[in-house]
Amino acid sequence: MLFSQLNAQKTNNDVLFVVGGEPVYTSEFLRVYNKNLDLVQDESQKDVDEYLKLFTNYKLKLKEARALGFDKKPAYLRELKNYKKQLAKNFLTDTKVTNALIEEAYERISYDIKASHILIKVSENASPQDTLVAYNNIVSLRNRALQEGFENVRTSVHNGKSIYGEDLGYFSGFKMVYKFESMAFNTPVGEISKPFRTQFGYHIINVIEKRKSRGECTVAHIMVVDKKEDTIANNAEIRINEIYKKLNQGEVFEALAKQFSDDRSSASKGGQMAPFSSGQISSKIFEDTAFSLKNNGDVSQPIKSKFGWHIIKLIDKKPIASFKDMKSELENKVKRDSRSKLIDDALHDKLKVKYSVKPNPEALAYFTSILNDDYYKRTWRLPNNFDNDKPLVKIGNKQITYKAFGDALVRNQKGIRNKEPFVNLVSNAYNNFLNTSLVNYQEDNLENENTEFAYIVNEYRDGLLLFDLMETTIWNSAKNDTLGIQNYYKTNKDNYIWPERVDAIVASSANQNVLKKVSKLLAKNKELSEIKETVNTNGDVNVIFTTGEMEANHQALPNHFKFEKGISKIYKHNDAFIVVKVKEVLPKKQKTLKEAKGLVTSDYQVFKEDNWLKTLRAKYKVEINKEALAKVKQKIKNQ
Structure with missing residues (x-):
């Protein structure tokens, strides 16, 4: 009976569920589900029933936030107002002029x-x-x-x-x-x-x-950064030059990148980076060096950027992206650029027509007549007999009076720099005043005029409420609940374990015979500097060392490496040969609360949230309209 009564109030839009007496309609659920479908990584969330649980939890939290008065807080209202104003800029524009400027911009960035x-x-x-x-x-x-x-x-x-x-x-x-x-x-x-x-x-x-235009460039690089421990093994400049010598000795670039590059995001891919064009790399020397390489496969000499030392290999160059692919990016740039004034002018003209704004030359003549030289001294005031309530201009259903523009004139005199005729001062001031008033009026009415804007604002409004509620009720509360965190850690200690690690020296070389010699020297506990002097002869770099504590998945170690103290056998790894000296095996052990604090706190927050949601479900009854849910499932299935 409840669902039929609510549905009768909103035709062609079933009530999907009710939270504490408030209806949630199928249209909202479908819009949010479809919008987020491609973003979810957990396949279970694509299941309608699972997603419905998440969505009802979301609505329960919003119900609680409003019940606690979070939507009345001055900080919340202020942030929402600022967001609406910022968002409105994307909707307050002249599409025709904007598109023309985007096309012009594409033509220009092509050269x-x-x-x-x-x-x-x-x-x-x-x-x-x-x-x-x-x-x-x-x-x-x-x-x-x-x-x-x-x-x-x-x-x-x-x-x-x-x-x-x-x-x-x-x-x-x-x-x-x-x-x-x-x-x-x-x-x-x-x-x-x-x-x-x-x-x-x-x-x-x-x-x-x-x-x-130079277009787009794809490169691979080997990066070595300065380490705190500036030893022979870790000195960035020495290390990059050693790697460069190994390249000149015929070793494979991708293999060396996998072994030695400090850019973890690209090392596993043989050093290959995402494609970039001029201005996208925040290092001029890196960009210029990359674009200066002529042929695919060419390799640069070592260069130094603000990030570290690099050797760059050209993978591919291609022309600038298509207009279709760049249109969105160009639109954002156009709207931030000085050319946006052309868009603003076109918008103001369109709004004057939309809201039936009529000129008022009589008013402008009056305001010109009441100005005097005090205006240039910035001491001018409205006359005593000024008619505050006289109509100046009407925008839509909003009447603006003489007082609003008179006050604007008083404020504007602070910015006067040069004497110019009063008629020009008034005309310019009125145009600015009218344009601002037009935009403000449309901003104030945009939620009623534009459905998409209304949806986005509502999502932000709810998201902001949800963030404030979660921060106050769960996140800060859990973070500061010292006793609760301690008890949770004690109950779940098995979840917080250090994995087995080794304190090791890894020697890498393209020459297996060199590593046999290195292995013997490591067994004799020779210093790394002495070993390098012995095997790196005639200016060649035949071995590079990596040292420190390493877990099983460390890039320097081969898969399934057996953690045993001593000198390992020689492995083929990352298109090279390695030998490992394990100085110490660090066994799996329990993390202390201090060591696991961040993860424990995060898990405790999830635990608290789950219990809190149970209390919300008891406080606000959730009723699902099974008939409407069946229709939703069928609609999603047919998409």
Whole structure:
């Protein structure tokens, strides 16, 4: 009876279950299930019944969060408001203009421009007289450059203060401010641009060359980082040069990467990294070295970056990705870039039409008439007879009065830098005021106007509540429950064991005979430096050592390595030969609470949460609509 009554209130959308009297509809469950289907790693969560358990737990927690007043906390309301404002930026845009800019951006990142420029510095707020002087100077320099040659003029006028003449090298889209970028790409190769202005001043650009983008590069690398113990075995520069010598001796790059690279994420793959393009690697020397390799299989000399020492091998180079693959990334860049002003202008024009905004020249004339020279002194105030409540402009169903714009004018005088006609001041201030008001109005109504926005906000709203609830009720509570953690550890001690390890020296070589000699020297307890001097002859690196405590899965040890004290047999491992001197076998042993504290605390939190959920199910009755659940299962099966 309950489900039929609730369903009658919402047609074509069954109630799937009720939590403490509140209905949850099948549409919400299906939307969340389908959205998260590809993200779950646990196959059991793809089972509808298992996912329904997770979803009812989620709703139980939200019910409790609201019952405890978490949704009324000022910090929560403030963070939700800020998130909505940030999220709205993705929805407040003009699609047509945005798409045109994305296409233009793709065209530009497909090329690199080599150019130089001359800049006459002048402030954005400079007086008309100073602006005119700067403009005349840049025109004069352009005329000189056309006669004397751009490079001659550029190098002769540069003073690093008021005039900059710079060789910019190669750059692509998004590397310069949009105005500068556009002039560079729109100026033919070999020509000098017309003078143009950015926020820095007046420029002219000499476009020297235009080439196709370097595209995407795939490399493998061997990385050696500096260790705290700067011994002969661990010195990064010595070690990388030893590895490089082994490469020149004909050993396989991938095998050496597996044995010695400190980049664990790529070592097991023979050093191969994910593909990257210009600007994606946070090391210029690494990127330039990678792109400088010409043929697949070429290997660089050792180089040093801020991360350590590298040897780089070129796997493949390919052109820039397709527009389809890059569109999303480019859209984000366009919206963060100075070109976004074009998108903003198009949006404001669209909103004026959408919300039937009408011009009010009479109001602007009035505001112009009440300004005086106090405005330039930043002491101007609204007159005593000012009509606060007079209608100024209507946006949708919201009436904005004279007072709102009058207050904005008062605030704006703080930013006045130069005297300009009052009519210009008022016009500019009103345009900014109106545009901001338009966007704010749409933001305030976006949940009602846009279903997708409403869904995302609701998910964040619930997620934020859930985080605050879990942090307060479970995570912090469990973390600070010293006695509870101790008792849980005592009850579950068998879960916290150190695995068996060895304190060992691993010698690696491509030459099995060399390792036979090393094995004998290790048996005699010779120092590693002495062994290296003995076997690394004629400038060749025939052996490299790895030392320290190692578990069975350590990259230096072969599979199924038997943990026994002494010198091992010689193994074939990672396309090379190794011999291991086990100095000590560290047996499996119980971890102390201090050693296992992080894992114990995490497990204890899960234990507390499971018990807490049982109390919530007792507090808020959960009723499943079996008929609606059967329909959901059938719908998912037919997808």
